[in-house]
Amino acid sequence: MTDALSRLLSTRDWLMADGATGTNLFNMGLASGEPPEMWNIDHPDRIKTLYSGAVGAGSDIFLTNSFGGNASRLKLHGAQGQVRELNRIAAAIGRDVADVAGRPIVVAGSVGPTGDIFEPMGTMTHALAVEIFHEQAEGLKEGGVDVLWVETISAPEEFKAAAEAAQRANMPWCGTMSFDTAGRTMMGVTSAQFADLVEKLPNPPIAFGANCGVGAADLLRTVLGFVAHGTERPIIAKGNAGIPKYHDGHIHYDGTPELMAEYAVLARDAGVRIIGGCCGTMPEHLKSMHEALETRPKGPRPSLETIAAALGGFSSASDGTGDTSGEPRRERRGRRG
Numbered sequence: 001m002t003d004a005l006s007r008l009l010s011t012r013d014w015l016m017a018d019g020a021t022g023t024n025l026f027n028m029g030l031a032s033g034e035p036p037e038m039w040n041i042d043h044p045d046r047i048k049t050l051y052s053g054a055v056g057a058g059s060d061i062f063l064t065n066s067f068g069g070n071a072s073r074l075k076l077h078g079a080q081g082q083v084r085e086l087n088r089i090a091a092a093i094g095r096d097v098a099d100v101a102g103r104p105i106v107v108a109g110s111v112g113p114t115g116d117i118f119e120p121m122g123t124m125t126h127a128l129a130v131e132i133f134h135e136q137a138e139g140l141k142e143g144g145v146d147v148l149w150v151e152t153i154s155a156p157e158e159f160k161a162a163a164e165a166a167q168r169a170n171m172p173w174c175g176t177m178s179f180d181t182a183g184r185t186m187m188g189v190t191s192a193q194f195a196d197l198v199e200k201l202p203n204p205p206i207a208f209g210a211n212c213g214v215g216a217a218d219l220l221r222t223v224l225g226f227v228a229h230g231t232e233r234p235i236i237a238k239g240n241a242g243i244p245k246y247h248d249g250h251i252h253y254d255g256t257p258e259l260m261a262e263y264a265v266l267a268r269d270a271g272v273r274i275i276g277g278c279c280g281t282m283p284e285h286l287k288s289m290h291e292a293l294e295t296r297p298k299g300p301r302p303s304l305e306t307i308a309a310a311l312g313g314f315s316s317a318s319d320g321t322g323d324t325s326g327e328p329r330r331e332r333r334g335r336r337g
Helices: 004-009 022-027 036-042 044-056 071-077 080-099 126-143 156-168 191-200 216-228 257-270 283-295 304-311
Strands: 061-063 106-111 147-153 173-177 179-181 208-212 235-239 244-247 250-253 274-277
Touching (some): 022 044, 044 061, 044 283, 071 080, 080 106, 080 126, 106 126, 126 147, 173 235, 179 216, 191 216, 208 216, 216 235, 216 304, 235 257, 257 274, 257 283, 257 304, 274 283
Parallel strands (some): 061 106, 106 147, 147 173, 173 208, 208 235, 235 274
Antiparallel strands (some): 244 250
8 A cells, every 4th residue: 555545545534536627727718629738838837726726625636637648639639749748747737736735635647538439340459548548657657646547438448458558657546437328438338337347457446436427416326336336446426517508608517516515425425435526616616525525424325316306316217227216217418518
């Protein structure tokens, strides 16, 4: 247990992760279609502000501005030759923020999907994906991250490749999938299948879970799926701040700080060890989440009915496993923006 995240998990019942990267950077002036990772070089002060906002709101873990920092994604912007540099700087800025925080802070190197479809439906191979993820991992490692944080993955093949890359880089890691299509990932993975996949890896992650997806209620239903499957590995929940709404040319999330506080407490009571937010989650949401986690006593594991009553109904009748008994039903709402 030599890594910073495992040490922190050993001393605390729950840890708070950060909120959104994209939402916060758009509010700082990031243009639609502009790769956020370029800001690590062009606007390091704004990236420092992003990280500091999470720490100031009470987060114990924050993710680096490197979600799309792999060669496959950066190639779309002609920046595939800057993978190592962009990730190293994202991590180094984070290291600087964490080291002056006055309390233990885990810098997690964000590793998002390649954006490519795997064989046989697409052209991506396991070997190439490992190479792509490994290059990014080495840059993040060089910059000083404590742990790699693989996130928003849909395909089991991609998750396995990222796991192998973490092993090749000799780095501890965490991993989350995004369950956004009737309780399954875009590539059809259920919560039970993901929990099985994690345990069969040669180098399983420190913690695993779900991020993004549709809304906070759906994400917690997935979490209950992990719990029901009997996993003993720490669970991560990073739910969106409500549902995306389109207003005046911009996407806004309708989740209030009060709603995200309810979500955080329900996540903790469901057995989640690492609780954060995803799209739409701002420092004000994190502050409310932190206060609620600190002040509200632990309750019983919530039922689906309790979750729906507190956070709004689910986007589908099914959780993806085929069991819809006792679930509140509501019409499916729009996909995330």
